[in-house]
Amino acid sequence: MPSWTHLIRFVAVEDNQSHIGQLVDISRDAGLDTLEGREVKAYEIIGTIFDGEITKNILTVKFLQSPVERESCNYIRCLGLNYKDHAKEGGFAIPKVPVLFTKPRSALIGPYPAAINIPKCAQDGTSDYESEL
Structure with a gap:
């Protein structure tokens, strides 16, 4: 079981390399x-998100990256409207069965200001930012 509770993936100021950290x-x-220019610090994690150990080495975040590397997954399994308040806030009926969908790994992007490219055929106003990775 991982020992982290607040995982981020980022490029560090100190070495300009990608890291995972707490x-x-x-x-x-x-x-x-990071968006507002405040300094963010993280304890470096050595290993993977599954078996990594949090070290005492503190790194400064240069910029955040997507939480998961594209190369680490073939596709992404998603659960929509997974709690009542989410369904209510969107004006949707609470589903009787789970709303499941998949995304290709190419859907993974970095945080803002990374562009979210929505294909023209899907630009009908129904895209949900919470499912855009």
Whole structure:
């Protein structure tokens, strides 16, 4: 079982390399902080997200990356409308069976300001940012 609770994938200021890490200040929103130019620190994790160990080595986040590397998955399995409040806030009926869908690994992008390219045939106003990875 992983020992991390607030996992991020990022490029570090110190070495310009990609790392996974545990946020130092778990009370903060790393995405918002980096977007607004605030410094974000993370304990480096050695290993994978499944078996990695959190070290005492603290790195500074240069920029966040997508939570999962494209090369690490063939496709992404998703669960939609997975809690009642989500269905209600979107004005959807609560489904009687789980709403399952898949995404190709090419759907993985980095956080803002990475562009989300929606194919022209899908630009009908029904795309949901929460399912755009």
